[in-house]
Amino acid sequence: MSIETPVDQPESPTNRPESTHRMKEWFSRDYVRKIIAIFIVLTIIIIPIAWLVIHFLELSGGPASSIMEELETTIFVFTLVSAPLMAITAAVLIYSLFGWGSIKSEDPPMQENPAIRTNAVAVIGWTAATSLLAAFLVIWGLVELATITADSYGSTPSSQQPNATKQIDVNVTGQQWVWSFEYPDQQKIQSDVLVVPINTPIYFNVTSKDVVHSFWVVEMGVKIDANPGAVTNTGFTANKLGTFNIRCAELCGLHHAYMETNVQVVTQDQFDSWVREQGGKRTA
Amino acid sequence: MSQTAVIHEQMAVPQPKQHGKPGGFLAHTNIFTGLIGGVVAAGVTYFIGDKLVPWGTQNADFSQVGLNALVFCTFVAWVIGFMAGIGAFAGPIRWALGHDLTHDDAEYMAGKGQGRMKYWKYTTDHKVVGIQYLVMALVLFGFGGFFAMLIRTELGATWREVFDPNFYNSLIGTHGIVMIIAMIIVVAGPLGNFIMPLMIGARDMAFPRLNALSFWLLFAAVPPLVLNLVMGGIRDGWTVYQPLGTQAPIGMIGYQVCIITFAFSTGIAGVNLITTIVTMRARGMTWARTPIFIIGTLAAAIMGLVWFPMFQYAQLLAASDKVIGTSFYIPQSGGSVWLYENLFWLLGHPEVYVIVVPATAGILELMVVFLRKPLFSYKMAVAGFAGVVGISAVVWVHHMYMTGFAPQAGYPFMLSTELISIPFGFLVLVMLGTLWRGKAWNRLPMMAVYAVIFDKIIGGITGVYLSDVPVDQYMHGSMFVVAHFHYMLMGAGLFAAMGVIVYWFPKMTGRMFDERIGKIGFWTAFLAFQVTFLSMFVAGLQGMPRRVLQFDNAFDISNWISTIGAYCIGIGMLIFLYAVITSWRNGKVAPSNPWGAKTLEWQTETPVPLENFPVLPVVTSDPYGYGIPDPYLKVEEELDQDDNETVGAR
Ligand code: HEM
Ligand SMILES: [Cu+2]
Numbered sequence: 002m003s004i005e006t007p008v009d010q011p012e013s014p015t016n017r018p019e020s021t022h023r024m025k026e027w028f029s030r031d032y033v034r035k036i037i038a039i040f041i042v043l044t045i046i047i048i049p050i051a052w053l054v055i056h057f058l059e060l061s062g063g064p065a066s067s068i069m070e071e072l073e074t075t076i077f078v079f080t081l082v083s084a085p086l087m088a089i090t091a092a093v094l095i096y097s098l099f100g101w102g103s104i105k106s107e108d109p110p111m112q113e114n115p116a117i118r119t120n121a122v123a124v125i126g127w128t129a130a131t132s133l134l135a136a137f138l139v140i141w142g143l144v145e146l147a148t149i150t151a152d153s154y155g156s157t158p159s160s161q162q163p164n165a166t167k168q169i170d171v172n173v174t175g176q177q178w179v180w181s182f183e184y185p186d187q188q189k190i191q192s193d194v195l196v197v198p199i200n201t202p203i204y205f206n207v208t209s210k211d212v213v214h215s216f217w218v219v220e221m222g223v224k225i226d227a228n229p230g231a232v233t234n235t236g237f238t239a240n241k242l243g244t245f246n247i248r249c250a251e252l253c254g255l256h257h258a259y260m261e262t263n264v265q266v267v268t269q270d271q272f273d274s275w276v277r278e279q280g281g282k283r284t285a
Numbered sequence: 286m287s288q289t290a291v292i293h294e295q296m297a298v299p300q301p302k303q304h305g306k307p308g309g310f311l312a313h314t315n316i317f318t319g320l321i322g323g324v325v326a327a328g329v330t331y332f333i334g335d336k337l338v339p340w341g342t343q344n345a346d347f348s349q350v351g352l353n354a355l356v357f358c359t360f361v362a363w364v365i366g367f368m369a370g371i372g373a374f375a376g377p378i379r380w381a382l383g384h385d386l387t388h389d390d391a392e393y394m395a396g397k398g399q400g401r402m403k404y405w406k407y408t409t410d411h412k413v414v415g416i417q418y419l420v421m422a423l424v425l426f427g428f429g430g431f432f433a434m435l436i437r438t439e440l441g442a443t444w445r446e447v448f449d450p451n452f453y454n455s456l457i458g459t460h461g462i463v464m465i466i467a468m469i470i471v472v473a474g475p476l477g478n479f480i481m482p483l484m485i486g487a488r489d490m491a492f493p494r495l496n497a498l499s500f501w502l503l504f505a506a507v508p509p510l511v512l513n514l515v516m517g518g519i520r521d522g523w524t525v526y527q528p529l530g531t532q533a534p535i536g537m538i539g540y541q542v543c544i545i546t547f548a549f550s551t552g553i554a555g556v557n558l559i560t561t562i563v564t565m566r567a568r569g570m571t572w573a574r575t576p577i578f579i580i581g582t583l584a585a586a587i588m589g590l591v592w593f594p595m596f597q598y599a600q601l602l603a604a605s606d607k608v609i610g611t612s613f614y615i616p617q618s619g620g621s622v623w624l625y626e627n628l629f630w631l632l633g634h635p636e637v638y639v640i641v642v643p644a645t646a647g648i649l650e651l652m653v654v655f656l657r658k659p660l661f662s663y664k665m666a667v668a669g670f671a672g673v674v675g676i677s678a679v680v681w682v683h684h685m686y687m688t689g690f691a692p693q694a695g696y697p698f699m700l701s702t703e704l705i706s707i708p709f710g711f712l713v714l715v716m717l718g719t720l721w722r723g724k725a726w727n728r729l730p731m732m733a734v735y736a737v738i739f740d741k742i743i744g745g746i747t748g749v750y751l752s753d754v755p756v757d758q759y760m761h762g763s764m765f766v767v768a769h770f771h772y773m774l775m776g777a778g779l780f781a782a783m784g785v786i787v788y789w790f791p792k793m794t795g796r797m798f799d800e801r802i803g804k805i806g807f808w809t810a811f812l813a814f815q816v817t818f819l820s821m822f823v824a825g826l827q828g829m830p831r832r833v834l835q836f837d838n839a840f841d842i843s844n845w846i847s848t849i850g851a852y853c854i855g856i857g858m859l860i861f862l863y864a865v866i867t868s869w870r871n872g873k874v875a876p877s878n879p880w881g882a883k884t885l886e887w888q889t890e891t892p893v894p895l896e897n898f899p900v901l902p903v904v905t906s907d908p909y910g911y912g913i914p915d916p917y918l919k920v921e922e923e924l925d926q927d928d929n930e931t932v933g934a935r
């Protein structure tokens with residue numbers, strides 16, 4: 002078979018030029034430049050999605066706790082980091098269709114494409130880049146997890162000992178298809194909405210009377226399953242006044258869709274008077 | 286009838302004695318005798334169980350258990366009766382009677398001289414089994430797709446309940462599990478059976494009778510599942526978490542029997558695929574010359590074989606809780622809901638790759654042909670598949686971050702899950718590298734490649750969010766997850782499956798696929814898919830839980846958009862289906878190698894003769910020798926030496 006030298010590769014293999022020269026030559030190729038240009042444009046287009054995502058996350062009034070704030074940062078950073086990945090893939094797809102002309106090629110290409118079987122630079126570079134990216138995501142995630150665990154439990158993850166002073170315990174019980182809350186230290190008040198004071202760590206003991214439910218305090222960024230026969234824990238410190246959503250995030254039968262309630266974040270004074278009122282009702 | 290048969294044209298082997306006509310008992314069985322057998326066995330079991338066994342006399346609770354047991358036995362009887370009726374037990378019985386199969390019997394069982402009837406019988410020919418799987422997958426997609434439309438109708442009608450909540454929950458569960466089964470079989474079934482043996486230059490699968498067994502077990506598994514809708518439904522999603530599943534009506538038993546049976550089917554199919562690939566590749570087809578689709582099929586078969594038993598046991602124990610009152614999963618009596626969840630996800634996660642890996646491998650295979658360019662870094666593709674198979678064994682807990690069963694588990698499983706993105710990235714590089722500097726032939730299968738890579742990137746990136754425990758604390762159980770896995774399963778799985786089926790359509794059916802109509806359907810579905818599921822991401826971000834039929838008004842707009850999109854997907858798929866059916870019935874007759882591909886399956890004639898190849902092919906190189914060798918690149922010796930001749934007489 003006769004080997005035609007491709008147009009953009011003037012040298013023959015015997016007098017292979019130096020690597021720096023080859024790199025320069027590579028970057029000077031028309032298609033490389035165009036792909037890089039498309040890549041940059043796409044990255045610029047994709048990056049604003051990070052703000053859009055945060056916008057959607059905050060539509061219902063959050064974030065209302067430091068956990069949710071940290072979580073939004075993570076989502077934001079992950080979106081930024083994946084933007085170039087998305088862009089480079091899309092750039093190659095677009096150039097393949099319109100630049101190399103796949104879109105208008107009616108006939109099978111005969112022997113006209115280069116037989117690139119592998120390329121050490123691409124393989125090693127890509128592996129290194131994706132590994133670094135994965136390492137970054139993993140480390141970010143591990144640190145983040147330790148932080149939000151501390152925020153949730155008011156403790157270090159290893160000791161599991163609550164260390165906050167003014168902590169309030171709440172026992173959460175899921176039952177087909179209502180949530181109920183009990184305040185063991187506040188005269189065992191029972192309530193079907195969650196009322197919590199602002200800036201106070203709240204610690205939840207979550208369980209279920211029947212099937213698996215999942216206790217999701219949406220704007221606080223907190224979720225934990227309510228299992229029959231076991232107690233699971235989570236917690237948060239609200240930092241925004243207002244009313245937020247609690248939903249069930251695990252299919253639990255007929256009226257799962259309606260298994261929702263609210264969390265009211267109030268000031269310490271309001272909370273105290275609420276406790277007095279509720280507690281009063283109990284003793285009266 | 287001759288008492289000897291010529292094998293490999295050289296050696297005469299003494300044959301066992303022929304008893305009666307070729308095929309023996311199997312000459313009288315087909316799907317209809319199977320149905321009769323199944324229905325009769327089920328009916329008799331139900332009758333005897335109902336009338337003669339004193340269920341419900343012991344205590345008040347026992348009556349429910351009694352009904353469950355009765356229904357369980359009835360479904361099991363259906364499966365056994367069906368298999369008996371179609372002749373699945375003929376083999377062992379003949380063996381016990383000492384009536385070994387003769388060559389003529391074997392040929393009869395492979396479908397020789399039976400015309401179209403062979404598709405309705407316990408036929409061992411891998412090409413017949415492949416077609417049977419294809420039709421089965423299409424039927425299941427029909428069911429699942431119809432249910433999807435109903436689900437979206439409910440979600441789009443934000444102002445009212447269209448369905449009873451129990452029925453809605455059953456719809457979700459049935460849609461989910463039907464689609465999962467359909468996706469598991471849609472590539473590995475038709476192509477793993479029809480194309481794979483041809484591609485490796487074999488005359489059939491390693492175990493032709495097990496091949497028929499695996500298909501008909503799948504067939505028998507489906508009616509109990511679909512019948513659940515008239516028996517109270519699977520109201521628990523496709524995951525059927527316990528103990529909710531224990532509360533469920535008897536329809537749940539249908540799900541359990543279906544899974545238990547289907548797991549046998551996949552196990553048998555897995556053994557068959559693995560053995561065939563490992564032992565029956567053509568002379569000269571070393572591992573490095575094995576087409577990548579074969580490697581992908583092997584990877585999927587290994588994962589299915591290893592992990593399906595977990596799912597099977599998860600359901601076996603669940604059935605036992607329901608039927609004989611054990612308490613594996615009932616916390617009040619010492620069981621654990623987390624046991625179920627772990628067993629379930631031990632399969633549940635690898636299964637995603639069982640779906641995506643063969644579809645991806647098929648895509649790689651066809652890219653090469655339409656680009657007339659070698660696969661970029663074959664070794665990296667193999668490493669990618671191997672990495673996915675390996676790591677997928679140790680990531681299942683990422684589905685259980687929020688169960689609270691081990692808060693510390695978040696750390697190691699977040700690590701393992703994010704590591705999967707590295708081998709996954711290998712496959713992306715292989716795809717991009719193969720596209721690099723290539724002008725591709727603009728045909729539907731090739732265009733599917735672009736669609737699939739796009740979806741895969743979106744699915745992959747959103748998957749990274751979900752693998753992060755803190756983020757999953759928000760996303761878990763929300764519509765975001767639903768949108769993410771549809772990008773993987775449908776965007777990267779189903780669209781790839783459509784591409785590869787169109788690619789191998791001429792070989793399988795002997796007809797050319799009508800791309801003019803098919804294209805309209807494909808692109809309608811693809812664009813509508815983006816609309817549907819991108820806006821579902823938005824609902825998830827806003828905090829909409831999954832598996833709900835009524836919700837906060839805040840989610841209305843994105844749900845309306847999703848529903849309109851979903852209807853358009855439905856329309857697109859119907860157009861595509863129309864193209865499949867019309868091309869199959871009266872498309873242009875296909876030449877034996879319409880794409881000019883180099884893999885072996887295209888080198889034999891179409892329609893493929895019973896024995897596949899007149900003489901077994903010998904392979905001298907990998908099938909990727911296309912294009913102008915690049916003077917810069919060091920090409921490995923062995924790949925260099927040949928003149929692209931892959932088929933030769935021995
Ligand atoms: C026409 C295209 C499809 C549409 C419009 C669609 C739509 C939906 C919807 C709305 C849900 C319910 C989400 C929820 O509330 O939890 C769902 C669930 C699901 N879908 Fe699809 N789907 C489609 C195709 C597929 C395909 C091809 C698969 C392939 C595997 C699939 C697999 C699933 C699974 C596993 C579930 C989860 C069921 C569960 O929650 O238990 N779907 N789908
Ligand atoms: Cu629920």
Ligand SMILES: [Cu+2]
Pocket residue numbers: 633634635637680681683684
């Ligand atoms: Cu998973």
